[in-house]
Amino acid sequence: MDPECSRLLPALCAVLADPRQLVTDDTCLEKLLDWFKTVTEAESSLLLLEENPCLVDLLSHALKFQDVSSRILSFSLRLAGIFAAQENCFQYLQQGELLLGLFGEAGPLGFPAWNVPSVRSGWIQGLCSLAQHPSAEQFLIECGAMDTIFSLQGDSSLFVASAASQLLVQVLGLSLQGRATLQLGLPDGDWPSCAQSIVGYLEESLRSEATPQVTQALKVLTTMFGRCHQPWTEALWMRLSPLVVCLLEKDPVPTAHSLVDLFLSMARSPVFGSSDCDLWVTLAQTLSRLSPMQAGPLALGILKLHVCPQALRTQAFDVLLLPLACVLEAAAQPPGFRSCVYPPGLLDGTGSSLAMADALLASTSSCAGLLCQSLAHLGELQPLPHGPRLWPQAPLLKATVTTLCFCSGSAVPVSSVGGRLCRILAGCVRVQRAALDFLGTLSQGTGPQESVMQVFAILLEYLRSPESSPTVLKKAFQATLRWLLSTSKVCGSNDPGCHTQPFLRELFPVMQKRLCNPCWEVRDSALEFLTHLTAHWEGQPGFRQALLASDMPELAQQLLQDPEAYVRASAVAAMGQLASQGLHATPTGPEHPGAQQSLLQELLHILSTDSEGFPRRAVMQVFTRWLQDGHTAMAEDLEQFMARVFQVVSRDLDWEVRVQGLELARVFLAQTLGPPDCPYAVALPAAAPPIPPIEVLRTLGRVQLLEFAFRALFDCDRPVAQKSCDLLLLLRARTAPDSGLQGAGGGPDTATVEAALRAWQAGEQGQPLGELVPEVVVAVLRALDLEGLQATLAQSSDHVEQSPRSLLQDMLATVGALGGHEADCY
Numbered sequence: 001m002d003p004e005c006s007r008l009l010p011a012l013c014a015v016l017a018d019p020r021q022l023v024t025d026d027t028c029l030e031k032l033l034d035w036f037k038t039v040t041e042a043e044s045s046l047l048l049l050e051e052n053p054c055l056v057d058l059l060s061h062a063l064k065f066q067d068v069s070s071r072i073l074s075f076s077l078r079l080a081g082i083f084a085a086q087e088n089c090f091q092y093l094q095q096g097e098l099l100l101g102l103f104g105e106a107g108p109l110g111f112p113a114w115n116v117p118s119v120r121s122g123w124i125q126g127l128c129s130l131a132q133h134p135s136a137e138q139f140l141i142e143c144g145a146m147d148t149i150f151s152l153q154g155d156s157s158l159f160v161a162s163a164a165s166q167l168l169v170q171v172l173g174l175s176l177q178g179r180a181t182l183q184l185g186l187p188d189g190d191w192p193s194c195a196q197s198i199v200g201y202l203e204e205s206l207r208s209e210a211t212p213q214v215t216q217a218l219k220v221l222t223t224m225f226g227r228c229h230q231p232w233t234e235a236l237w238m239r240l241s242p243l244v245v246c247l248l249e250k251d252p253v254p255t256a257h258s259l260v261d262l263f264l265s266m267a268r269s270p271v272f273g274s275s276d277c278d279l280w281v282t283l284a285q286t287l288s289r290l291s292p293m294q295a296g297p298l299a300l301g302i303l304k305l306h307v308c309p310q311a312l313r314t315q316a317f318d319v320l321l322l323p324l325a326c327v328l329e330a331a332a333q334p335p336g337f338r339s340c341v342y343p344p345g346l347l348d349g350t351g352s353s354l355a356m357a358d359a360l361l362a363s364t365s366s367c368a369g370l371l372c373q374s375l376a377h378l379g380e381l382q383p384l385p386h387g388p389r390l391w392p393q394a395p396l397l398k399a400t401v402t403t404l405c406f407c408s409g410s411a412v413p414v415s416s417v418g419g420r421l422c423r424i425l426a427g428c429v430r431v432q433r434a435a436l437d438f439l440g441t442l443s444q445g446t447g448p449q450e451s452v453m454q455v456f457a458i459l460l461e462y463l464r465s466p467e468s469s470p471t472v473l474k475k476a477f478q479a480t481l482r483w484l485l486s487t488s489k490v491c492g493s494n495d496p497g498c499h500t501q502p503f504l505r506e507l508f509p510v511m512q513k514r515l516c517n518p519c520w521e522v523r524d525s526a527l528e529f530l531t532h533l534t535a536h537w538e539g540q541p542g543f544r545q546a547l548l549a550s551d552m553p554e555l556a557q558q559l560l561q562d563p564e565a566y567v568r569a570s571a572v573a574a575m576g577q578l579a580s581q582g583l584h585a586t587p588t589g590p591e592h593p594g595a596q597q598s599l600l601q602e603l604l605h606i607l608s609t610d611s612e613g614f615p616r617r618a619v620m621q622v623f624t625r626w627l628q629d630g631h632t633a634m635a636e637d638l639e640q641f642m643a644r645v646f647q648v649v650s651r652d653l654d655w656e657v658r659v660q661g662l663e664l665a666r667v668f669l670a671q672t673l674g675p676p677d678c679p680y681a682v683a684l685p686a687a688a689p690p691i692p693p694i695e696v697l698r699t700l701g702r703v704q705l706l707e708f709a710f711r712a713l714f715d716c717d718r719p720v721a722q723k724s725c726d727l728l729l730l731l732r733a734r735t736a737p738d739s740g741l742q743g744a745g746g747g748p749d750t751a752t753v754e755a756a757l758r759a760w761q762a763g764e765q766g767q768p769l770g771e772l773v774p775e776v777v778v779a780v781l782r783a784l785d786l787e788g789l790q791a792t793l794a795q796s797s798d799h800v801e802q803s804p805r806s807l808l809q810d811m812l813a814t815v816g817a818l819g820g821h822e823a824d825c826y
Contacts, residue, residue, distance in 0.1 A: 001043070002805060006052060008808040008812065009055070010052075012808055013055060013058040014054070015812060015815050016058055017072075019067070019069065025814070028807065028811050029075045032811070033075065033079060033082065036082050040082055040083065040085065040086065045082075045083045045086045045088075046092050048083075049092065056093075056096075056098070058079075059079065060096075060098060061076075062076035062108075063098075066113075067112065068113060069113075070113040070118055070119050071118070073119050073122065074119045075122065076102070077108070077119070077126040078122050079126075080093065080098070080102050080103075080126055080130075081126030081127060081129030081130040082129050084099060084136070085129050085130060085133075087132075087133040087134075090136065090139075094139070099139065103123065103126065103127060103145055104145070105148075108123060120152060120157070121157070121159060121163055123148075124167050127167055128170060131167070131170055131171055132174075136174070137171070137175050137192070138194075140171060140194060141193055141197070146197050149164055149171070150168075150201050153165060153216040154213070154216055165219050165220050165223055168220050169220060169223045169227060169228070171198065172194075172195055172198045172224060172228075173227075174194075175192045176195050176232045176236075177230075179232050199236070199239065199240070202220065202240060203239075206218075206240065206243040206244065206246075207243060211254050211255055214258075215255045215258050218244075218255055218258035218261070219258060219261075221240070222258070222261045223265075225237075225266045225269050229269050230271075231271065233269065234271050244259070245285075253289055253290055253291075256294040257297075260294070260297050260298040260301070263286060264298065264301040264302075266279055267279060267283065267301070267302070267308070280308070284312055284315055286298060287299060287312075287319055292319070292322065292323070292359045292370055293366075293369060295319045296370075296373045297373075297377075299316035299317070299319040299320050299377070300320065300377040300380065302316040303381055303388065304380075304381075304386075317388045320374050320377050321374075321392070323371050323374040324374060324375075324378075324400070326357055326360050327360075327403050327421065330413070330415065330421045331413065331418055331421075332414070357417075360424075361424070364425075364428065367421070367424045368428050368431050372430055375431075375438040376437075379437060382441050382442070382444060383444065391445065393442065393445040393446065394447050397439075397442055397451045398451060400435050400438055400439050401454050401455060403425070403435045404436070404462065405458065406421055406425040406426070407425045407427065407428050407432045407435070408432075408465060408467070409422065427467065429469050432468075432472045432475070433471060433475050436472065436475035436476055437475060437479070439455065439458075439459075439483075440478055440479035440483070443479070443483045443485075443486040444486065455483055456480075456483065456500070456503045459480045462476040463507070463514070470519050473514070473521075477525050477528070480507070481532055481533060484500055488500065488537075501542055501546070508546060509550070511526050511529070511530065511550075512550060512552055512555060514526040515527070515556065520563075520567050523559060523562065523567050524564070524567050524570050527570035527573070528573075530552060530556060531573050531574045534577045534581070535577055538577065538580070544583065547583055553578055556575055557599070559571035559574075560575065560606065565612035565613075565614045565615055566614060568606070568612070568615040568618075569612075569615045569617070572606065572615055573621070573622065576618075576621075576625065579631070584599055599633065600633045603619045604619075607620070613657060616654060616657045617654065620649065620657055620663075623645060624663055627664065627668060627671070639699065639702055642668055642705070643702065643703045645661070646661065649661030649664075649708065650707070650708040650711055655715070655717035655720050658712060658715065658717070658720045659719050659723050662708075662723040662727055663723070665709060665727060668705065669730065669731060672696055673691070673696060673734050674691065693734070697777050697778070698774060700731075701773070701777070707772065709724050709727050709728055710728075710757060713725060713784075714757070721789075722790070722793045722794070725786055728781060728786055729786050729790065731781065735778070757784075
C-alpha cells in the first residue's frame with residue numbers, strides 16, 4: 001500500500017466509526033471496497049492488517065453498537081469478507097472471534113439494521129468473498145450461518161434472495177471440490193457436512209407443498225448446473241432427480257418456468273451431454289406434461305442445443321408447429337376438427353393435440369399468446385445452421401398467411417371452429433405483428449410460386465386496409481421489402497421479377513395513399529419503405545418505369561414540409577435517394593411556391609431553418625452521400641455551396657449535425673487532395689495532375705472548411721473535437737511536409753490566428769480568427785499539438801486522476817477532517 005494512503009487510513013477509519021459523521025456517499029464506499037480488493041489481490045491481507053491496525057478497529061466497532069449506520073455495517077461486513085478471503089488472514093481474524101461476531105448468530109442478525117436489505121446483502125457478499133478456502137467451509141457450519149443463508153433464499157428483497165442463492169451454489173461447490181463422483185454416488189456416500197446440509201435443504205424444499213420453496217430450490221439447482229461442470233454434479237442429480245421428476249406428475253405442474261430453466265441449464269452442461277443420458281428421457285416427458293404455453297420455451301431451448309437426440313428434436317419442433325397446424329386445420333376442414341389430420345409436411349406423424357386446440361379456443365389472450373410465442377420461436381430457429389433438418393417452408397407460409405387472414409377477417413371459415421377462431425383473432429394487433437415478422441423471416445427460404453403470390457396478396461391487403469394500425473403497417477412494409485428483394489434474387493437479378501412487377505403496379509397507388517395518411521407514423525413508414533426500395537432497385541428499368549408512372553416522387557417532396565420532424569427527416573432521406581438516380585420530382589405551377597428552387601436549395605433551406613435536429617442530420621447525410629457519389633447537383637459552383645454549408649453547420653446547436661458536417665469536410669478534403677502518392681503503385685495512364693498544396697489550402701480557406709475545423713477543434717462536445725482533430729491531422733500530413741511553405745511562424749497573421757484559437761479554447765468563440773492564408777495555416781498546424789489533443793480526447797470522460805490517495809482525501813474533506821488544502825477534489 002502507498003505510504004501516503006497508510007498515513008490517511010487512521011483518520012478515515014475514525015470518521016467511518018464515528019456515528020456523528022454522516023457518510024452519505026455510497027459511491028465512495030464502493031470505490032473504497034474496490035481499492036481494498038485490488039490491494040489484497042496484489043499483497044498479503046494479513047500484512048495489511050498488521051501494518052494498519054485501524055482497519056481491525058473499524059471492523060470491531062461495527063459490533064459494539066447496535067445502532068450502527070446500515071451503510072457502515074454493510075461496508076464492514078463486505079470489507080471483512082475481502083480480508084478473510086486469504087486463509088492466513090482468516091485465521092488471524094478468527095483469533096479474536098471477529099468473524100464469528102460479524103457473521104455468526106450473535107452478530108448483526110439481531111441488530112435493528114438487519115431489517116435494511118443492504119445490510120443483509122452486505123452480509124451475503126462478505127461470505128461470498130470469504131468462502132474461498134477449506135477453513136471457510138467449517139466456519140459456516142460452526143457459526144450457524146447456513147441456517148441464515150437458507151432463510152434468505154426467500155427474502156423479500158429479490159436482490160438479497162438472488163445473492164443468497166448464488167452464495168449457496170458457491171458454498172456447495174467449495175464443499176464438493178475434488179470429490180470423486182463414484183464415492184458420492186453410493187447410498188452411504190461420504191458427503192461433506194456442509195454439502196449434506198445444503199442437499200438436505202434442497203430435498204426438503206423440493207418435497208414442500210409451498211410453491212415458493214420449490215421455486216427457490218429449483219433456482220439454486222439451475223444456477224449450480226449452469227456454473228459448475230464438475231463430475232460431482234452428476235452424483236447430485238442422481239440423488240435429487242426423483243424429487244424433481246415427481247413434480248412433473250402433479251397436475252398442474254408447479255413452477256413450470258423454473259423446471260424449464262433447470263432442464264435447459266443441465267442440457268447445456270457437458271456433464272449431461274452424452275446420448276444415453278437419462279436427462280433426454282426427462283425432457284421428453286416434460287414436453288408432454290407441460291401445457292402448450294409452458295412447453296414452448298423448453299422446445300425452443302432443445303432445438304437450439306448442438307447435441308441432442310433426433311427424436312427429441314422432432315418432438316420439440318412439433319410442439320412449436322402445433323398452434324399453426326391447428327390454425328390451418330380450422331381453416332381447411334369441415335366439422336371434424338377434433339380428428340386433427342394435419343396438412344402434409346407440417347407435422348411429422350404426431351397425433352391430435354386436444355390441449356392445443358382447447359388452448360387456442362379458450363380466449364383471445366390465450367390464443368394470441370400461443371400463436372405469438374410459436375411464431376417468435378420459429379422465427380428464431382429459421383436462420384440457425386443447426387436448426388431443424390426438414391424445414392416445412394411451404395406449409396409454414398400457408399399457415400402464416402392463414403393466420404393473417406383470420407386476423408383481418410378475410411378468412412372464410414368452413415366450420416364452427418374456424419368461425420370461432422376467426423372471431424377470437426379478428427383485429428388482434430399482437431398476432432398481426434408477430435405473423436408479419438415471421439412472414440418476413442420466411443422470405444429467406446424459397447416456396448412455390450402459388451405460395452409467393454398468396455404472400456404478396458395478403459401483404460397488399462394489409463397495406464391497403466384502413467383497419468391496419470401504424471405498427472402493423474410498419475411490419476407489413478418491412479415484410480414486403482424482404483419478399484420483394486428475395487424474389488428478385490431467386491430470379492437471378494436485382495430487377496423486379498415477373499410476378500413482382502404486377503405487384504408493384506398495385507402497390508404504388510396504395511403507397512401514395514399512405515404518404516397522405518393523417519397519422520405521421522404511417523407517412524414515416526411509407527417513406528422509409530420507399531427509400532430502402534429505391535436504394536436496391538434505383539437503376540433497374542422496370543422499377544424506374546413503375547415509380548415514374550406514380551405520384552410518389554412529388555408526394556415525397558411535399559413531405560419535406562411535413563409538420564412532424566421525423567417525417568421531414570425521412571422525406572429528406574427519400575428525396576436524397578431518389579435524386580441520386582434522377583427520380584425526384586420537379587414540380588411547376590402556382591400551387592408550388594418553391595418550384596423555382598432546386599431540390600438542393602430546398603435542402604439547404606431545411607439545414608438553415610428547421611427547428612428540429614433530425615431533418616438537419618438527414619440533410620447532412622444526403623449531402624455527404626451526394627458528394628461521395630459525384631451527384632450532378634453538387635457539380636455546379638461546388639465551392640460556393642460548400643462554403644454556405646460549412647458556415648451554417650459550424651453554428652448548428654446539434655452536435656451530431658456538426659459531426660456530420662466534419663464528415664462532409666473529410667470527403668471534400670479527400671477529393672481535393674486526391675489519392676496519396678504510393679511509391680509501389682503500378683504506373684497508370686495519366687489522370688488529372690495533383691493540385692499543389694498551396695492551392696489546396698487556398699481552396700479550403702475559400703469554402704470556410706479551415707475555420708469550421710479549427711472552431712470544432714475546441715468544441716464542448718468531444719465527438720466533434722475528435723473528428724476535427726483527425727481531419728486536421730490528415731490535412732497536416734498531406735500538405736505541411738511537402739508544401740514548400742515554411743510557415744509564417746511569429747508573423748502578425750499567425751499571432752492573430754493563434755490568439756483567436758486560444759480564446760476559442762477558453763470558450764470565447766466570438767473572437768474572429770483572422771485571415772487564413774496558406775503560410776499561416778501551415779504554421780498553425782505545426783504549432784498545434786494535435787497528437788497530444790487526440791490522446792486527451794481519446795480518454796474517457798472520467799480520465800481525471802482518481803488515485804486511492806485522492807479518494808481518501810476527498811472522503812476526509814467532506815467531513816472536515818483535513819486541514820489546509822490537502823483535499824484533491826477531482
